[in-house]
Amino acid sequence: MTTRRRLLPLAIAALAAALMLSGCSVVEGILPKPAETRDAQSGEIVGGGTTDVFTLSIGDCLNDESSSEEVSEVPTVPCSEPHQYEVYGEVTLTGDEWPGDEAVTQQADDGCSAQFQPFTGIAYEDSTLEFNYYTPTKGSWEEMDDRLVTCVIFDTAATTGSLAGAAR
Structure with a gap:
């Protein structure tokens, strides 16, 4: 495996972790807020x-x-x-x-x-x-x-x- 191939899975894992951690705020911004x-x-x-x-x-x-x-x-x-x-x-x-x-x-x-x-x-x-x-x-x-x-x-x-x- 080259350095480039090793970094790609790490970058994908970091991106997935960031999305998971910010997922609530991303979804909250997309979904309509419940009305009173x-x-x-x-x-x-x-x-x-x-x-x-x-x-x-x-x-x-x-x-x-x-x-x-x-x-x-x-x-x-x-x-x-x-x-x-x-x-x-x-x-x-x-x-x-x-x-x-x-x-x-x-x-x-x-x-x-x-x-x-x-x-x-x-x-x-x-x-x-x-x-x-x-x-x-x-x-x-x-x-x-x-x-x-x-x-x-x-x-x-x-x-x-x-x-x-x-x-x-």
């Missing part, structure tokens, strides 16, 4: 999974650790499990023409801020809780007629249960 399970009557999430951001509902709890600016799906969980965020409001933007990122952000901030106190029972300025939002992108505005801002509330520590009426 909702109660047929209430619509509440009873089993965690992946949820399209366009189908999030007020009261949904989620964990979003995405570093991407554009998000199309998020991992959701029942609110009885530890989670980072809870959907607490929605704002529908108006207009035919894309108003620009700054205008969308300002409208989202104003709309979500206005819904904070009715949801928590305390003014944002007096609260220890924070909020953020998912906004339309120029592409989703123009291609999908997306005008919905989804407001999410969070505590800096993981939360279990709803923050509705938390008054903190």
Whole structure:
């Protein structure tokens, strides 16, 4: 056997081992992620999974650790499990023409801020809780007629249960 013939089986074995070790992540990237399970009557999430951001509902709890600016799906969980965020409001933007990122952000901030106190029972300025939002992108505005801002509330520590009426 020449050196070349000895190295080929070693290279094949190393490649097979690498594929076996990374197989879970390779397969995970190929296979679709399971969707959340909702109660047929209430619509509440009873089993965690992946949820399209366009189908999030007020009261949904989620964990979003995405570093991407554009998000199309998020991992959701029942609110009885530890989670980072809870959907607490929605704002529908108006207009035919894309108003620009700054205008969308300002409208989202104003709309979500206005819904904070009715949801928590305390003014944002007096609260220890924070909020953020998912906004339309120029592409989703123009291609999908997306005008919905989804407001999410969070505590800096993981939360279990709803923050509705938390008054903190």
